[in-house]
Amino acid sequence: MEPGGFWGHLVEIAPYTGYVYPNETVIPWTVLIVVYPYLTGLVAGAFTVSSLYHVFGMERFRPVGQFALLTALAFMIFVPLPLLLHLGNPQRAFNTMLTPHWTSAMAVFGLFASFYVILLILEIWFMFRPYIVQRAQHSSGFIGRLWHVASLGSGDLSPKAMRFD
Amino acid sequence: MTNPSDPSGKARREFLRRLGGAAVACTGTLVGTGSLGTVPNAPKSDGAAAGSGSFPTKDYDWTKHRWAFGVDAAKCIGCLRCVEACKAENNVPGDAHHFNTWVERYVYLEGETGARVDSHHDPVNIAASGSEGEYRFANRYKDAKVEKAFFVPKLCNQCTHPACVQVCPTGATFQTKDGVVLIDDKYCIGCQYCVQACPYGARYFNASKGVSQKCYWCYHRITKGLQPACVEACPVGARVFGDRNDKQSPISLFIRNNRVQVLRPESGNAPNVFYVGIDKEVS
Numbered sequence: 001m002e003p004g005g006f007w008g009h010l011v012e013i014a015p016y017t018g019y020v021y022p023n024e025t026v027i028p029w030t031v032l033i034v035v036y037p038y039l040t041g042l043v044a045g046a047f048t049v050s051s052l053y054h055v056f057g058m059e060r061f062r063p064v065g066q067f068a069l070l071t072a073l074a075f076m077i078f079v080p081l082p083l084l085l086h087l088g089n090p091q092r093a094f095n096t097m098l099t100p101h102w103t104s105a106m107a108v109f110g111l112f113a114s115f116y117v118i119l120l121i122l123e124i125w126f127m128f129r130p131y132i133v134q135r136a137q138h139s140s141g142f143i144g145r146l147w148h149v150a151s152l153g154s155g156d157l158s159p160k161a162m163r164f165d
Numbered sequence: 166m167t168n169p170s171d172p173s174g175k176a177r178r179e180f181l182r183r184l185g186g187a188a189v190a191c192t193g194t195l196v197g198t199g200s201l202g203t204v205p206n207a208p209k210s211d212g213a214a215a216g217s218g219s220f221p222t223k224d225y226d227w228t229k230h231r232w233a234f235g236v237d238a239a240k241c242i243g244c245l246r247c248v249e250a251c252k253a254e255n256n257v258p259g260d261a262h263h264f265n266t267w268v269e270r271y272v273y274l275e276g277e278t279g280a281r282v283d284s285h286h287d288p289v290n291i292a293a294s295g296s297e298g299e300y301r302f303a304n305r306y307k308d309a310k311v312e313k314a315f316f317v318p319k320l321c322n323q324c325t326h327p328a329c330v331q332v333c334p335t336g337a338t339f340q341t342k343d344g345v346v347l348i349d350d351k352y353c354i355g356c357q358y359c360v361q362a363c364p365y366g367a368r369y370f371n372a373s374k375g376v377s378q379k380c381y382w383c384y385h386r387i388t389k390g391l392q393p394a395c396v397e398a399c400p401v402g403a404r405v406f407g408d409r410n411d412k413q414s415p416i417s418l419f420i421r422n423n424r425v426q427v428l429r430p431e432s433g434n435a436p437n438v439f440y441v442g443i444d445k446e447v448s
Contacts, residue, residue, distance in 0.1 A: 019282035021319075021366025022264045028357035028370055088355015088375025095354060096334040106358055107334035 032086040039079045046072040047120070054127070066127060073120045079113070125152075133157055225388045230343040232382060232437070234320065234393075235405035235419040239442030241316040242401055243268055245285055245300040250398035252298075254383060259298040261286040263369045265380035266320040266395050270302055271447065275310040280446050317447050318403060320395070321346070321367040321380035322428065322436030329359035329368060329379075338377070344437055345384055350376040364432045382406065 046068040052058045053065035061068075084090040097114070100107035125132075133155050136147035219226040251266045252259060264286070271280040283290065285300035293303030306314075327346050330338050337352040338359055353376040360368045360377055368379040383393035387406070391397075396404045407414030416439075419425070425439035429448050440447075 019269070019284070022262060022267045022284055022286035023360075023369040024366045025286060026262045026369065028360040083356075086356075088357075088370065088372070088377075089353065092335070092352065092354040095337075095352060099335060101333055101336040103331045104334040104358070106332065106356060110334070 029086075032082040035082040036079065039075050039082070043072045043075045043079065046075070054123075069120070069124055069127060073117070073124060076113075076117055076120055129154070130157055130162070222388075227342040227388075229410065231409040232323070232344050232387060233407065233409045233416045233420070234323070234382060234438040235416050235423075235425070235441070236318050236438060237403050237405065237419075237423075237441045238315055238317050238447075240401045240403035241268065241318055242403075243270060243302050243316040244400065245302075246398045246400060247318060247395035247404065248285065248300050250394045251380070254386075254394035255380075257378070258371060258373070261291050261297040261300075263371070263378075265367075265378075266318065269317045269319060269447075271315055271317060271444065272306055272311055273313040274306070275312045277312075280444070281306075315442065315444075317440070317443055318395075319365070319367075319428075320438060321382070322365055322434065322438045323382060325435035325437060326433060328362040328364065328432075328434055332358045332362045334358065341384075345381055345387075346379075347381055347384060348377055348379065350374060350378075353377055364429055364434065365436075 049061055050065050050068035050072065053061035054069070080093075084093055087093055096104075096107045096110045100111065102108065129151070132147060132151045134157075136144065136151045136155070139147055221227060245268055247266055248264060248268060251257060251264075255265055257263055257265050267284055267286070269282055269284045271282055273280050283302075283305075285291075285294070285302060289305055290301065290303045291297055294301045323345050325344070327338075327340060330340055330346060333339075334356060335352055335354055337349045337354070338346060339349070340346050355370065355375040355377065357370050357377060360370055363379075368377050370376075371378040383391070383395075386393060393404075393406055396406045405415045405419045407416035407419075409417055409420070411417060419441075420439055423441045425441055426443070427436040427439060429436075
């Protein structure tokens with residue numbers, strides 16, 4: 001009755017190497033879960049590079065400072081995608097935010113990650129504020145109105161305001 | 166202590182009185198709308214709201230029971246009727262990787278110190294049964310010198326401190342007042358965090374439904390006064406089930422008349438399946 005071949009031999013030595021619960025022969029968290037830390041790694045790296053310039057003032061990183069921050073946001077928006085695709089019922093995913101179970105690390109981290117997205121958006125807005133204001137003042141028509149909305153009504157570009165930013 | 170502009174403290178008393186009223190009103194609302202998992206220890210008020218003295222349903226009051234399960238491994242013959250009965254009763258996927266309950270075989274060969282463990286999901290045993298939907302233990306040790314051997318039925322332990330409930334991000338899995346851990350499959354998002362968390366391997370992911378699934382001691386049967394399907398199917402009485410609140414129930418007698426133990430007590434989960442006749446190696 002013993003199955004032959006390579007797998008058969010593996011089965012023969014299995015009693016010597018250990019026992020696995022039947023339900024644990026299925027690995028629940030697979031490739032999509034591995035993609036997720038890969039993406040968060042890119043986010044964290046890009047955010048660190050941008051911080052080296054914006055927070056710690058290292059002029060060497062000036063050329064990539066803005067680009068790195070945009071990269072961080074772009075990846076951060078897509079970080080939940082592999083997790084959503086992995087869920088059995090992705091349409092219910094917001095339940096973790098609407099009715100979080102506070103002893104669950106997953107629920108709490110969902111709220112923490114959305115805080116991080118908000119932080120990134122705020123930081124990018126402050127970073128690009130001079131550019132947005134300048135575009136708002138110099139373009140017209142529908143595009144100009146869009147730039148006005150993006151400036152959130154703040155057109156102050158005085159040195160004092162820029163220092164505050 | 167007193168407010169200089171209000172020596173009698175009347176304003177403060179008035180404020181406290183209103184605060185108390187508001188608190189009572191809030192509590193009332195919470196009890197009225199409380200979901201299953203968060204109902205405080207006030208079954209009477211809940212029952213009154215439901216129009217009878219019973220909660221969660223009219224015919225069943227879960228505060229009146231404390232279910233527990235007993236396994237006498239010395240009696241188990243490894244026939245696996247329990248596994249097949251469970252699969253039929255609970256719509257468990259019909260393959261060798263998803264089980265609400267399963268049976269393990271521990272075999273000590275002469276001259277060996279450790280046990281050899283296998284279960285009916287093992288490829289050798291599946292080859293012997295001829296299909297992933299039927300189960301039997303292959304006679305794989307017939308040429309070996311067996312010193313000692315026994316079977317150990319396993320199922321969800323319905324722990325008192327369940328790790329799966331702790332990690333569920335939505336609260337879809339919860340503990341009932343009668344001690345059974347249930348899953349709301351209309352609320353489960355299918356993240357499989359609980360499958361990872363369970364130290365006993367009792368949970369699995371049902372891909373066709375997209376939710377986690379596990380043994381719940383046939384809650385649909387026990388709340389109607391029936392026995393779980395596996396207990397009913399067992400030909401040798403190796404599985405015992407009952408209410409610990411009833412001192413003469415089979416499980417109360419089982420725990421009282423035997424030296425029982427639980428699996429992996431060091432995990433801190435405080436299981437509610439009690440075993441007789443297993444070695445220290447069983448976990």
